[in-house]
Amino acid sequence: MSNSIYHIENIFNLNNRLFINALAGVTENQAKVRLTEHNNPLNWIAAHTVDTRYFVLMLLGKPAQTPYKGMFENFKAFDPAIEYPTFENIRKEWNTVTELLKDALKSVTEDQLNADTPVKSPIGVFTNAGTIAFLAQHESYDIGQMAFLKKFLTKEAMSYN
Numbered sequence: 001m002s003n004s005i006y007h008i009e010n011i012f013n014l015n016n017r018l019f020i021n022a023l024a025g026v027t028e029n030q031a032k033v034r035l036t037e038h039n040n041p042l043n044w045i046a047a048h049t050v051d052t053r054y055f056v057l058m059l060l061g062k063p064a065q066t067p068y069k070g071m072f073e074n075f076k077a078f079d080p081a082i083e084y085p086t087f088e089n090i091r092k093e094w095n096t097v098t099e100l101l102k103d104a105l106k107s108v109t110e111d112q113l114n115a116d117t118p119v120k121s122p123i124g125v126f127t128n129a130g131t132i133a134f135l136a137q138h139e140s141y142d143i144g145q146m147a148f149l150k151k152f153l154t155k156e157a158m159s160y161n
Contacts, residue, residue, distance in 0.1 A: 004113060004129060009105050011136045015143055016098050019049065022146035022158045023087060030153040031087055034078075042149045043084045048072050049142045050090060053097040056135050059128045061112050062104040067093050 023046060031043040040048075047068055054066035067089075071082060085093070113129035120126050121134035147158035 004110065005105060005108060005132070008129075008133055008136050011140065012098075012101060012105070015136070015139050016094075018143045018158065018160065019046070019094060019146070020091070021160070022046075022143055022150050023091065024150070024159075025154045025156055026087070026150055028087055032084075033149075033153060035149075035152070040078045040145075041084075042146055042153070043087065043090065044078045045142050045145050045149070046087070046090045046094075047085050049139055049146075050093045050097055052135055052139060052142075053094075053101055056132055057097070057100055057104055059117065059132055059135075060101075060104040060108050062100065062107075064097070064100055 023042075026042060028043075031046075032041050034041045048071075051066050051068045051072045054064055057064050068085065071084070113127060113132075115128050117126055117128045117131040119131055121131045123130055123134045123137075125131075125133070151157050
């Protein structure tokens with residue numbers, strides 16, 4: 001693993017545990033609840049977060065096919081006509097992409113990280129490393145939303161353990 005991505009790897013590792021904890025105790029029916037017509041349900045946020053990890057793999061030079069092709073491309077918003085994945089599927093795909101991400105982080109080079117990124121992130125660092133840093137922050141933001149919805153739906157807070 002590259003030393004320059006060490007701290008981002010730690011964030012991804014923490015997020016792995018928090019993602020799983022944010023889903024704990026939520027039922028399939030609860031996962032589809034939208035607080036308002038302007039909010040995304042928990043299953044959409046969770047599947048989107050999985051899909052984004054697959055995008056990180058591409059930036060690390062280890063492209064893998066997302067199982068959610070067509071659901072989130074081009075910043076596609078929630079669509080009530082789409083049947084989003086079940087929690088069982090989301091958990092399975094999260095575990096799969098997390099293992100792929102761990103392996104990709106072990107072998108990434110400084111040249112790969114310093115290469116121009118195909119997607120310009122809002123942090124203003126237009127390298128793969130800059131976009132990966134932004135996506136780690138974005139993943140944390142998504143997990144925060146998931147934790148809020150978990151608390152609302154189950155009356156139990158997400159655990160950091």
